[in-house]
Amino acid sequence: MSSTNFQPIYSGQTIEEISRKLFQRANNLVWSDTFFGAMTSVIVGGFVYNSGIFPILRGIDINLVLLVSLIIGLLNGYFKGQGRALQLKLEAQLALCQVEIERKTVKGNSELDETGTLT
Secondary structure: OOHHHOOOOOOHHHHHHHHHHHHHHHHHHHHHHHHHHHHHHHHHHHHHHHHOOOHHHHHOOHHHHHHHHHHHHHHHHHHHHHHHHHHHHHHHHHHHHHHHHHHHHHHHHHOEOOOOOEO
16 A cells, blocks of 8 residues: 555544634633642642741741742643643634635635636
8 A cells, every 4th residue: 555645534524623622622721720830839839838948938827828829820820821722722723724725725616617717
C-alpha cells in the first residue's frame, strides 16, 4: 500500500464538533487552572510558614499567610488559564474558518461553467 494514494476524508461536521469541544474545554480550563492554582498556593504557603524558611513569617498570623497565598494562587491560576484558553479558542476558530473556506470554495466551484466563469 503506497502512501501517495492516501486521500484524507474531509468532514466539516467533525471539525465543527471538535471546535465546539475545544471551546467547552477552554471555558472549563479557566476554572480548573484557577482552582488548582489556589490550592497549590495555599499548600505551598502553609508549608513555607511551618517550615521556618522565612523567619519573618513567624510574626504573622497563619490565616493571613494562607489568605495572601490563596489570592496569589487565584490570580496566577486565572491568568494562566486565560492564556491557555485563548490558545484553544484560537485553534477552534482557525478550524471553523477552514471549514467555512472549504464550503465557499465548493459552492464557488459549483457555480462555474466549463470555461471557468461564474454562471
